[in-house]
Amino acid sequence: MPAETHVGQGPLDRAAILDLVRDRLADILEIEPGAINEGDSFRDDLQADSLALIELVEAIEEELSERTVGFRIDDEDLEDLKTVRDAVDYVVNRLG
Amino acid sequence: MELVAPIAVDAMGGDFAPGEIVAGARKAFEDGIPVMLVGRPEELGDVGDIPVLAASEVIAMDAEPGSSVRKLQDSSLVVAARAVKDGRASAMVSAGNTGAAMASALLKMGRLRGVGRPAIATPIPRVGMQPTILLDAGANADCRPEWVVQFGQMGAVYARYRFGVANPRVALLSIGEEAGKGNEFVKEVFELMKAVDWAGTCGSTFMGNAEGRDIMVDVADVVVTDGFTGNIVLKTLEGGVKAIINALLAAFDTDDVSRAAANDLMPALLPLYETFSPDTYGGAMLLGVNGVCVISHGSTRATAMRNAIGVAAEMVQADVVGHLGAAVAPAG
Numbered sequence: 001m002p003a004e005t006h007v008g009q010g011p012l013d014r015a016a017i018l019d020l021v022r023d024r025l026a027d028i029l030e031i032e033p034g035a036i037n038e039g040d041s042f043r044d045d046l047q048a049d050s051l052a053l054i055e056l057v058e059a060i061e062e063e064l065s066e067r068t069v070g071f072r073i074d075d076e077d078l079e080d081l082k083t084v085r086d087a088v089d090y091v092v093n094r095l096g
Numbered sequence: 097m098e099l100v101a102p103i104a105v106d107a108m109g110g111d112f113a114p115g116e117i118v119a120g121a122r123k124a125f126e127d128g129i130p131v132m133l134v135g136r137p138e139e140l141g142d143v144g145d146i147p148v149l150a151a152s153e154v155i156a157m158d159a160e161p162g163s164s165v166r167k168l169q170d171s172s173l174v175v176a177a178r179a180v181k182d183g184r185a186s187a188m189v190s191a192g193n194t195g196a197a198m199a200s201a202l203l204k205m206g207r208l209r210g211v212g213r214p215a216i217a218t219p220i221p222r223v224g225m226q227p228t229i230l231l232d233a234g235a236n237a238d239c240r241p242e243w244v245v246q247f248g249q250m251g252a253v254y255a256r257y258r259f260g261v262a263n264p265r266v267a268l269l270s271i272g273e274e275a276g277k278g279n280e281f282v283k284e285v286f287e288l289m290k291a292v293d294w295a296g297t298c299g300s301t302f303m304g305n306a307e308g309r310d311i312m313v314d315v316a317d318v319v320v321t322d323g324f325t326g327n328i329v330l331k332t333l334e335g336g337v338k339a340i341i342n343a344l345l346a347a348f349d350t351d352d353v354s355r356a357a358a359n360d361l362m363p364a365l366l367p368l369y370e371t372f373s374p375d376t377y378g379g380a381m382l383l384g385v386n387g388v389c390v391i392s393h394g395s396t397r398a399t400a401m402r403n404a405i406g407v408a409a410e411m412v413q414a415d416v417v418g419h420l421g422a423a424v425a426p427a428g
Contacts, residue, residue, distance in 0.1 A: 030212060030426075049238065051199065051213075054162045058203050075163055 012067070012095065018088045024059040025084070028052050038085045046084075053078065060091065068095060099130055102147070103408045104176040104185035105401070107135030108154040109192020111394050114140050117191060120401025121146055127402070129409045132185060134176040149184070151175035154192075157394060161195030165203055173197055177204035180387040187388035187408040189379065191396035197389065198235050198382055205387040208417070210424040212243040214384030215323070216391060217254050218330055219377045220311055223368065226259035228311050229318045233380055234327035241284045244268070244320050245292060249423045250383040251318035252300035257414040258381070258407070259317075263299060267306035267316035269325065277305055281322070298423040337372050378403030381411060383420060388412050 012020070018038060026033040029048060042048040048056070057073045064071040071094065081087045105121045107114045118133065118140055125131045125146050133140060134149045153171040155164045165174055173192055177200035179185035190197045194216070202214055216235045219227035229251045236243065248266040255264040268286055270278035275286060286305065294300045306316050308329060321329065348358035370376055378400055379392035390408045392400055411417075 028207075030210065047240070051162060051202070054166065054199070055203060058166075075166055 012064075014088065014092050017091050017095075018084075020063060021056070021060065021084060021087050021091070024063070025056055028055045028059070036084060038083075038088065040084050041082055042084070042087075043082070053081070056087070060087075064091070064095070071095070099186050099409060099412055101184055101186045102130035102132040103405050103412075104132050104134050104149065104179045104188045105405060106172045106176050106188065106190035106192050106197075107133040107140055107148075108151070108172040109157075109190040109197070110392070110396050110401075111157070111191075112397055113191065116397040117401050118143055118146075119398035120396070121405065123398060123402040124405040124409075127406075129405055130186075131405060132179070134179065135172045149175060149179060155196045157193050159193055159196060161193060161199040164193070164196050165199040173200045174204065177201050177387075177389070180389075181205050186412045187390065189390045189392065189401070189404045189408050191379075191392035191394060191401065191404075194234060194391055194394075197391045201382055201385045201387065201389040205385045205389070208384055208386050208421045208424065210246075210421075210426045211250075211384035212240060212246055214382050215243075215247045215250065216326075216380045217251055217383050218326075218380040219259075220319075220330075220333060221371050221376075222312055222314065223371060225314060226255075226261060226317070227377065228316065229255050229259075229264075230311065230326055230330060231318070231320055231383065232323035232326045233330045234323050235382065236323040237327075238324070239281075239322040241281065241288055244285045244322060245288045246384070246424050247320040248289060248302070248318060249292070249294075249298045249300075250420050251320060252294070252298040253419050253423045254381060254383055254416065255317045256299065257416045257419060258411065261317045263301060264317040265303045265315075266294065266300050266318045266320065267303040267310070269308065269311075269319050269321035269329070270305040271307065273305050273307065275304060285320075334374070341369070341372070375400040375403065378405070378407045381407070381416075384424075386417065386421075388417060 022033045022036045107117050121131045132147050134151050137148050151172040153168040155171045155173050176188040180188050181204050213236050215232035217229050217231040218233040220230050221227050231247045231251050252264040255261040270282045294302045303316050379390040382389040388411045390404050392404045
């Protein structure tokens, strides 16, 4: 189910969401955003463990909740997010 | 650094919560430490004049940490961690689910910049001197080599500000003192640790490897390892010390002569018991998060909780988080 109401700022396009995911992930993993590719696997390419992914999810939720009321990533969906692309697609769909 | 806000105490966490936790908080409050209890107000009993921050949920001791913290946003642990982040509390103390305490602190307070992963720093008692700091004592079962190097830097800062060790000696836990000893992981960590400017980054000295037998004697002030090994070391020591104490008590009670001798020895033995009791140190500090988080043993009773709250207050006043941040800050 898409999140509820957009507030304050305009909707984010896919490129902006990719930037957001990349920036937050770079902060968490202490690497440069440019070192993160859309096709990277969280676990195999970026060595991000489950706690790092939860950090990412919380960071994305915090950022997007300022724009979109009720934005939340369901825990049940987390295991399907294997790559950066998966996460971006998921957020795009939820915001759509 | 003054306490500008109270210490948030997770009143619902621990095997003897909330009764013993509230009792410990009351002792601390009576000793002049500002405290705030976090939990279900209707279950806390007589809290005296201590303010209560209501939290309707509780994370069970055996709950899976990450998902619990995500789902139970109104749990006492999460509310306590959020209070620190929001500035309503100076620090948090919990005797609840260790993994969930770490996850709450990590997700709500955030990590210090430059820290790969927070680690649990546990004081291991030594006779006649300040304890050895063992870390990671269980926060990260799997570690990257560079995280363990940071554990050493953070442990050195902690040893200085918690126990007054001017130039802490840092060692890497291995199966031999020589540089080449250990598994591949330990050897990789060793090489990284050898390259660090210990004096410059955290005013300490890298001693090389230490063995398990070195932890409770005067060899190093900080011993680092991964969280899996560290937790096994911690529990082995706890179990070993407890077994020895029980064996001694049984021997003292063998016959009248032994009982009389034990009575004579008791004045000398009681201080030793205090040295080895986990209650004395109150708890372990989670190093690397952006706030003070003290995690106590699940079996914490009032005295240990009082001491854990005292440690939290001291660490806030010493600005240990600021010093940790400076020690691990990325260059530039």
